[in-house]
Amino acid sequence: MARSEITTRDWLLLVMVALTVGLIALNETAIGLALPAMRQDLAMSAPQSHWAVNAYLLVFAACIAGAGKLGDVVGLKPLYLMGVVVFALGSAACGWAASADYIIAARAIQGLGAAAIYPAALAISSLIFPPEREGHALGIFSVIGAAFLVLGPLAGGLLTQGLSWRWIFWINLPAAAIAIPVVLLCHFAEARKDAKPRFDFAGLVLLIVGLGALVIGTMQGSDWGWSSAGTVFSLAIGVIALAMFAVVELRMTQPLIRVALFAGGAFAFANAAVYLGMFQRMVVAVFGALFLQDVLGYDPIDAGLALLPAMIPVALLATYGGRLSDRLDPVAITRAGMAATGLCLAWVALAVALRNYLVMLPALVLWGAVMTLIMAPPRRIIMAIAGRDQRGEASGISLATQLLGATTGVAVASALLNATSTYWIIFAVTAALTLVVSALGLMVRGAGQTK
Secondary structure, rough: OOOOOOOHHHHHHHHHHHHHHHHHHHHHOOHHHHHHHHHHHOOHHHHHOOOOHHHHHHHHHHHHHHHHHHHHHHHHHHHOOOOOOOOHHHHHHHHHOOHHHHHHHHHHHHHHHHHHHHHHHHHHHHHOOOOHEEEEEEEEHHHHHHHHHHHHHHHHHHHHHOOOOOOOOOOOHHHHHHHHHHHHOOOOOOOOOOOOOOOOOHHHHHHHHHHHHHHHHHHHHHHOOOHHHHHHHHHHHHHHHHHHHHHHHHHOOOOOOOOHHHHHHHHHHHHHHHHHHHHOOOOOHHHHHHHEEEEHHHHHHHHHHHHHHHHHHHHHOOOHHHHHHHHHHHHHHHHHHHHHHHHHHHHHHHHHHOOOOOHHHHHHHHHHHHHHHHOOOHHHHHHHHHHHHHHHHHHHHHHHHHHHHHHHHHHHHHHHHHHOOHHHHHHHHHHHHHHHHHOOOOOOOOOHOOO
């Protein structure tokens, strides 16, 4: 008989897995405040410091779809525990880094651990409470994640200025030390599978090679030269590998990513919104922090405080977009959200060009407020199109798309900064991309016409 009571262990397990996912988010955004100090301590060039951000995101994005499938093979608890151990080892290595190459490699290890933790933690959180309380558990999970999103820039500034940038990574270690015994001692019921699914190793390798080559070519293009053999070869390998990935996935009975889902315009548009939402977030959190420190001369704490007005509305209004999409067409909401965030970033670009934070401030607040329109509504479109039998897979695609937005956002912004040495162009290009996708959304049918 299914249990209905919720024990103290259940609450402890839920908070613990949510906390580790929160630390993953913290390691995405807090590092933006630490980059100037890291550059000085480790004698890093600007491109190397950007790789300290993107090595983590790239491995995270490339491996998360495979990690989700791996959870079906080895089980959620082993996957989560392996992820925590790898993430902790990577964090310790980041904290002790003595050179640029060292910390870039350590950040890649962190990304591998994060890729294992995230899908396992999300799935575990949905299994801890009884079925009728599953939404409650996922809501708490999301609130804790949103809190870390808000605190990321400020925490990065406080740790960097008050202690050292190394503590951004070292604070992960006590959390890992607590998480491992808690998860080992707590129990939850995983669904039984009659047959273990096949793991798509070919698809995973092609995805990693394709994404890695494209990001390397994009980030290093301005340094190597856009017509150099290295840049052209890297970009060509990326395109070829991703094309081969699409062909392989279309032929697989159990693909890593079901490419055929993208044939529908609404599914592709919704994923484009998820992609650009994270692209925007990394531009604001990382390159906004760099602009405030490098150009306006803010110290890390002041820069973290200056970015809070952009982050707080995202957390406070996180559920508003979802409730709105229950009553109105989520495609129309997403389209409006893309247009609104694009205009806000155009405003930010103007303020950055003027080097005036007071002009930027209302744009940051408005951007944070309308970001909710491209969070829940596009995911509602994705789930509606996928149908009940493919929701898990569609969720994995959405998460991979989100992380791809993060890593390419850093890559494109880094390339633009290296090529122009100006920050306003980063926000202007991001705004233009967002507005173009919003306009393309006019050709997409409403969600009510999907299955």
